[in-house]
Amino acid sequence: MAQDKxxxxxxxxxxxxxxxxxxxxxxEDYSPGGNAWDYLPHDHARSRAYRWGEDGIAGFSDDAQHLCLSLALWNGKDPILKERLFGLTNSEGNHGEDVKELYYYLDATPTNSYLKMLYKYPQGEYPYARLVQENARRSVDETEFELLDTGLFDLDRYFDVFVEYAKAGPDDVLMLITAHNRGPDAAPLTLLPQLCFRNTWSWIPNAHKPELSADNGGVKIEHAQLGNFRLDCDGNPALLFCENETNARRLFGQPHAQGFFKDAFHDYVIAGNHCAVNPSQTGTKAGAL
Structure with a gap:
């Protein structure tokens, strides 16, 4: 703290x-009428590049949010890769907007030299539609329908996923992920730490585009403003690469749009589409599987 001060x-x-x-x-609202709630819904988030910021589970970044680190998960049953928190918009909740997840921030130092959080991930399929439908049915005088009310956590069929960050120096950071199966039976869990650059290049002509690339089992990080860094992982995980750019094919019906888009890891993990990621192992988003 003294060095920082x-x-x-x-x-x-x-x-x-x-x-x-x-x-x-x-x-992120560019709607003509200022309808921020509906302009970029949760269903678009995995496929659409943000401009002014990023989000993620156990998110970690530099103070200008050029380079972002977070955790994605899949329990083998969810219809989408769990890359960010889900919740209701203002019009969907009977008491307004509300996150429908279970997560806890457990520890932190003033300089962020140590951080710890817990995310509770159900082993059954996440009830996206049911949460929306049941809360829409309830009046303002009724209680909210929460994730615990769905029964997904009955018999302790969930994972406790702890994420810790610890610094050996101002620019030397360790991310540790520890998952515990609290249920009575074995259950699958895919953990995908992922790194991305916030998209600052799609909006300005001739803007510099940073790059992530595979390098001796790790990821080389090159950014004109932030500098050069490296990500290394324990073991020998498969490294996936794509671009933090909008999938115009999925969102806007442009069949000829080409590229390795932001939602490539979803397609790779959930759909088994290995063509979704860049075989050259370069891009602006990378993951370790």
Missing amino acids: SGEQNWRRWGPYLSERQWGTVR
């Missing part, structure tokens, strides 16, 4: 600066 070392350069939810906010 004196300016000798910038210990706060990296920290938990990612938004819990970037979709459905005024920050």
Whole structure:
């Protein structure tokens, strides 16, 4: 703390600066009538590049949010890769907007030299539609329908997923992921730590585009403003690469749109589409599987 306060070392350069939810906010609203809730819904979030920020589970980034680290999960049953928190918009909730997840921030130091959070992930299929439908049915005088009310956590059929960050230096960060099966039976769980650059190049002509690339079992990170870094992983995980760019084929019906889009890891993990990721192992989004 003394080094940070004196300016000798910038210990706060990296920290938990990612938004819990970037979709459905005024920050990303370009609708003609200012309808932020519906302009970029949760269903678009996995496929549409944000401009002004990023989101993610256990999100971690530099203080300008150029480079972002987070965790994606899949229990083998969900229809989408769990990359961000789900919730209701203002019109969907009987008491307004509301996150429908179970997560807890457990520990943190003032300089972000140590951080710890817990995400509770059900082993059954996440009830996206049921949460929307039941809360829409209830009046303002009734209680909210929460994730616990769905019965998904009965018999302790869930994972406790702990994510910790610890710094050996201002720019030397360890991410540790520990998952516990609290249920009575074995259950599948895919963990996908992922790294991405916030998209700052699609909006400005001739803007510099940073790059992530495979390098000796790790990921080389090159950014003109942030500098050069490296991501290394324990073991020998498969490294996946795509671009943090909008999938115009899925969202806007443009069949000839080409590229390795933001939702490539969803397609790779859920649909088994290995053609969704870049075989050259370069891009602006990377994951370790």
